[in-house]
Amino acid sequence: MAILVKPDTKVLIQGITGSFGARHAQLSIDYGTAVVAGVTPGKGGQFFEHGGKKVPIFDTVAQAAKETGATTSAVFVPPPFAADAILEGVDAGLDLVVAITEGIPVNDMVKAKRAMIGKKTRLIGPNCPGIVTPGESKDSHGGCRIGIAPGYIHKKGHIGVVSRSGTLTYEAVWQLTCRDIGQSTCVGIGGDPVNGTSHLDVIKLFMEDPDTHGIIMIGEIGGSAEEEAAAWIKQHGTKPVAGFIAGATAPPGRRMGHAGAIVSGGKGTAQAKIEAFREAGIGVAETPSDMAETLVRLM
Amino acid sequence: MNIHEYQAKQLLAQYGVAVPGGEAVKTADEAKAVAEKLFAAGQKMLVVKSQIHAGGRGKGTFKSGFQGGVKLAKSVDEAHEFAKAMLGQVLVTKQTGADGREVKTLLIASAEEIKKEFYCACLLDRNTSRPIMMVSTEGGVDIEEVAAKTPEKIVKETIDPAVGMMPFQARKLASALGLKGDLINQGAKLFLGLYKTFWECDASMVEINPLCIVVTPEGKEALVCVDAKIGLDDNALYRHKNIQEMRDLGEEAPLEIEASKFNLNYIKLDGSIACLVNGAGLAMATMDIIQHFGGSPANFLDVGGGASKEQVSAAFKIILSDPNVKGILVNIFGGIMDCNVIATGIVAAVKETGLKLPLVVRLEGNNVVAGKKTLDESGLTLITGDSMSDAAKKVVHAVTA
Numbered sequence: 001m002a003i004l005v006k007p008d009t010k011v012l013i014q015g016i017t018g019s020f021g022a023r024h025a026q027l028s029i030d031y032g033t034a035v036v037a038g039v040t041p042g043k044g045g046q047f048f049e050h051g052g053k054k055v056p057i058f059d060t061v062a063q064a065a066k067e068t069g070a071t072t073s074a075v076f077v078p079p080p081f082a083a084d085a086i087l088e089g090v091d092a093g094l095d096l097v098v099a100i101t102e103g104i105p106v107n108d109m110v111k112a113k114r115a116m117i118g119k120k121t122r123l124i125g126p127n128c129p130g131i132v133t134p135g136e137s138k139d140s141h142g143g144c145r146i147g148i149a150p151g152y153i154h155k156k157g158h159i160g161v162v163s164r165s166g167t168l169t170y171e172a173v174w175q176l177t178c179r180d181i182g183q184s185t186c187v188g189i190g191g192d193p194v195n196g197t198s199h200l201d202v203i204k205l206f207m208e209d210p211d212t213h214g215i216i217m218i219g220e221i222g223g224s225a226e227e228e229a230a231a232w233i234k235q236h237g238t239k240p241v242a243g244f245i246a247g248a249t250a251p252p253g254r255r256m257g258h259a260g261a262i263v264s265g266g267k268g269t270a271q272a273k274i275e276a277f278r279e280a281g282i283g284v285a286e287t288p289s290d291m292a293e294t295l296v297r298l299m
Numbered sequence: 300m301n302i303h304e305y306q307a308k309q310l311l312a313q314y315g316v317a318v319p320g321g322e323a324v325k326t327a328d329e330a331k332a333v334a335e336k337l338f339a340a341g342q343k344m345l346v347v348k349s350q351i352h353a354g355g356r357g358k359g360t361f362k363s364g365f366q367g368g369v370k371l372a373k374s375v376d377e378a379h380e381f382a383k384a385m386l387g388q389v390l391v392t393k394q395t396g397a398d399g400r401e402v403k404t405l406l407i408a409s410a411e412e413i414k415k416e417f418y419c420a421c422l423l424d425r426n427t428s429r430p431i432m433m434v435s436t437e438g439g440v441d442i443e444e445v446a447a448k449t450p451e452k453i454v455k456e457t458i459d460p461a462v463g464m465m466p467f468q469a470r471k472l473a474s475a476l477g478l479k480g481d482l483i484n485q486g487a488k489l490f491l492g493l494y495k496t497f498w499e500c501d502a503s504m505v506e507i508n509p510l511c512i513v514v515t516p517e518g519k520e521a522l523v524c525v526d527a528k529i530g531l532d533d534n535a536l537y538r539h540k541n542i543q544e545m546r547d548l549g550e551e552a553p554l555e556i557e558a559s560k561f562n563l564n565y566i567k568l569d570g571s572i573a574c575l576v577n578g579a580g581l582a583m584a585t586m587d588i589i590q591h592f593g594g595s596p597a598n599f600l601d602v603g604g605g606a607s608k609e610q611v612s613a614a615f616k617i618i619l620s621d622p623n624v625k626g627i628l629v630n631i632f633g634g635i636m637d638c639n640v641i642a643t644g645i646v647a648a649v650k651e652t653g654l655k656l657p658l659v660v661r662l663e664g665n666n667v668v669a670g671k672k673t674l675d676e677s678g679l680t681l682i683t684g685d686s687m688s689d690a691a692k693k694v695v696h697a698v699t700a
Binding site: 079080103104105106107108109110111113114115150153163164165166167168170171174191193194218220221222223224225244246247248249250251254256257258259260261265266270286287288289290 | 423425426428429430442443446447459460461498501503532533534535537538564566568576577578579580581582583584585586587588589590591596599601632633663664665686687688689691
């Protein structure tokens with residue numbers, strides 16, 4: 001089953017003709033993902049061609065969704081225009097918008113999130129690696145890859161992975177796959193202070209998904225989303241969870257790359273998050289190299 | 300990005316927020332001229348404030364031995380003397396570290412009699428994804444302590460970004476501070492202006508500590524921002540040319556400035572093992588694992604998702620200009636990134652810099668086979684790590700051996 005996206009989910013890509021969007025559209029098509037449309041204003045009527053596939057390009061998301069039945073969008077639009085692109089997907093009534101773009105002004109996301117209240121669309125990201133639900137074929141081909149993750153590191157299976165960081169997600173996934181343990185779905189929720197979907201939102205979906213048997217949750221300094229998820233798991237968790245928090249050595253008051261990764265006013269420290277994890281019965285990986293091993297021990 | 304107090308007050312004043320009259324100066328003579336002007340306007344007391352991006356200025360000490368980076372002056376001569384003692388000198392505070400910061404600018408401002416001190420800040424509440432304005436009657440002190448010991452003394456209003464801060468919310472906050480009569484309206488106007496500054500400048504934080512009731516030379520009570528601190532959202536700077544011009548490179552670490560020219564995210568730390576990593580999360584985790592195995596990280600360095608050969612080369616040069624560095628760990632998990640691009644960049648950089656320090660490389664991800672081949676065929680004496688922990692152990696061993 002997996003969560004959020006399935007191998008047959010129809011995906012459209014906003015910003016498909018930009019170099020970044022195009023490269024990852026190609027990789028998704030190679031992976032076997034159903035990329036059914038692209039959106040670039042002004043290029044409607046053209047085609048995005050790759051590997052013998054012709055993907056129609058539309059001027060608006062609404063047109064693309066109507067013509068192709070796409071239910072999910074990947075946003076590769078540059079930061080100044082990204083909030084608009086997200087809300088265009090919301091307006092078109094998509095189920096899911098995955099915003100890859102890094103560097104969106106915080107206030108733009110504050111406004112976008114406010115405008116999404118009462119709408120059916122779920123937003124993942126921004127500033128995230130996207131989602132992968134691995135497929136059954138060799139190197140997990142035939143799955144749904146939305147975003148920028150390397151597809152081949154995945155393997156179809158029963159572990160859910162949720163993380164703020166892209167490369168740490170790949171790290172966890174690769175550790176699992178190397179142990180011949182597959183994943184149900186891997187979700188990068190992004191490193192910005194305002195995002196569409198939290199750790200807790202994804203954890204709840206994994207707990208409800210019969211196909212997910214265990215979870216790896218990766219967090220980092222800043223905010224309190226990890227603590228919230230841990231508190232919920234303590235009360236309602238039904239599956240083993242292993243966790244890792246990055247940033248124990250980060251100096252306070254400095255933003256560590258991600259806009260949201262900052263310890264300020266003594267809040268959002270790695271220590272506090274690790275303690276919250278322990279208290280909730282989450283297996284804490286001592287190092288980022290032990291994420292899969294920690295989960296295996298719990299299962 | 301952070302800006303100086305005098306710049307923060309300029310922005311606030313543009314949005315109608317009451318700040319004490321004054322001017323920023325760069326020479327002692329300018330300081331004297333401003334002091335003359337303010338005293339002539341009827342001020343009884345002035346304050347001479349060192350402008351650096353660090354707190355604790357008042358209790359700081361100059362390397363010259365002069366005490367205090369913030370001084371009250373009762374006369375033009377006194378203001379002039381203080382300016383001479385501060386300008387061009389290095390001020391050390393609890394937030395600057397032992398190196399301190401050179402004071403290049405002073406704010407000369409009127410210092411009215413303070414009747415009461417409050418705290419006020421506007422920032423993003425990450426739990427609700429909305430701005431909040433918070434006030435406290437406990438001003439002039441460390442607000443983190445207030446939050447920890449007496450959280451009931453902090454009053455918050457969450458702002459709906461669709462409508463912005465409403466006047467009634469501003470009045471509620473003024474009332475929570477116990478303001479009465481005309482001061483309620485002054486407070487409400489001030490809070491509305493403060494929110495407008497926060498929102499329209501794309502600030503990440505506006506902090507007024509203290510916000511004060513002062514007695515003006517005419518004997519009236521007024522509410523003014525005696526100190527002000529503004530942090531800006533770097534992602535939104537592109538749409539604020541005026542604020543971009545406020546950047547003070549003198550307040551930033553030279554290596555971090557150099558890194559930003561190449562779109563590299565570099566933060567210098569005090570350890571001996573440099574790291575070069577792609578992705579912020581992995582870069583943090585790499586620092587953590589170095590420490591876990593007994594080493595100490597020399598920096599945070601995220602080369603980003605689309606690093607080019609030039610960026611990798613620049614990253615190596617920046618890492619190597621830190622004299623504390625005794626070894627380097629390159630940890631790449633290529634999602635967007637092509638491992639071979641990184642490998643080619645590493646080989647070029649090592650040859651170019653004539654690197655003598657131990658270098659441990661761990662590559663994984665897109666095009667990793669080609670990347671490893673490039674490293675193998677380079678003829679360089681680098682150490683390869685199979686996993687993060689393997690690589691971290693090897694670099695710690697190489698540095699301590």
